Amino acid sequence: MRSIAAVFAAALVLTGCQSVRDRFDGPQPNPGPCPNALSLYDAHRLVEFSGEERVLRNVGFTGEVLNVRxxxxxxxxxxxxxxxxxxIRFAFGxxxxxxxxxxxxxxxVAVTRTDRAVIERQVFPITVRFPPGEDRVELTEEIGSITIPRAEASTSGSNFEVIVGFELTAEQVEFNRSGLRFRVPVE
Known part of the structure; x- marks a missing residue:
């Protein structure tokens, strides 16, 4: 029984060594950090209203950026x-x-110099279908390749940011900046 346990333990150790060896012999890590990827606070959510009054019964479609990886x-x-x-993980209502x-x-999706000007900005559509009886949907959108220009090899990714958000009207941006949230009435 001890010999079986010793063989099993040796196999685990060798397996561990192989995966460590593969890791060091495989692709080298980046020479610098990745650019920060984040959602812009003023544009991370969208709330559409029907009518002038900003109350729960007038809320149409909503959207929120939940996470950016x-x-x-x-x-x-x-x-x-x-x-x-x-x-980008979204929640829609x-x-x-x-x-x-x-x-x-x-x-x-916008590529910017950190705290400076926008280098590139693209707008993407996302169509959401709400199944019958459902009022919430979560979706993840994947963007396979974003090209971030560098003038020279010593330019680090920390000099850039990739920012995401919804296309909004001036009123929707103001609503986001106000920090207002809705509370569902309890009866």
Whole structure:
């Protein structure tokens, strides 16, 4: 019994060594950090209203960026870009004033110099279908390749940010900035 346990333990140790060896012999880690990927506070949620009054019964469709995840790869060329992949998790809602069971939302992805100007900005549509009887849907959108330009090899990913958010009207941005939230009335 002890010999079987010793063989099993040796196999586990060798398996562990193999995976560590593969890790060190495999692709090298990035020479620098990935750019920050985040949602813009002013544009991280969308609330549509029907009518002038900002009350729960007038809420139509809603959307919120729940999470932004990313990974990146530096390439060997001295002035080559950083290639970034992202996954954005959204939550969508259908309020009492919503018309229909389908809505196309628009969100943007912008590459910026950290705390500076926008380098590139693209808008993407996402169509959400609410199943019968459902008023909430969560979806994850994956963006396979975002190219972040670098002037030289020493330019770090920490010099850039990738920001996501909804395309909003001025009124919707003001509503987000106000910090207002709805409380469901309890009867």
């Amino acid at each position: 990313s990974a990146c790869t530096y390439t060997d060329s001295s002035a080559s870009p950083i290639d970034m992949q992202m996954a 259908r309020g009492a004033a919503a018309q229909g069971s389908e809505k196309t939302y628009h969100y943007f």
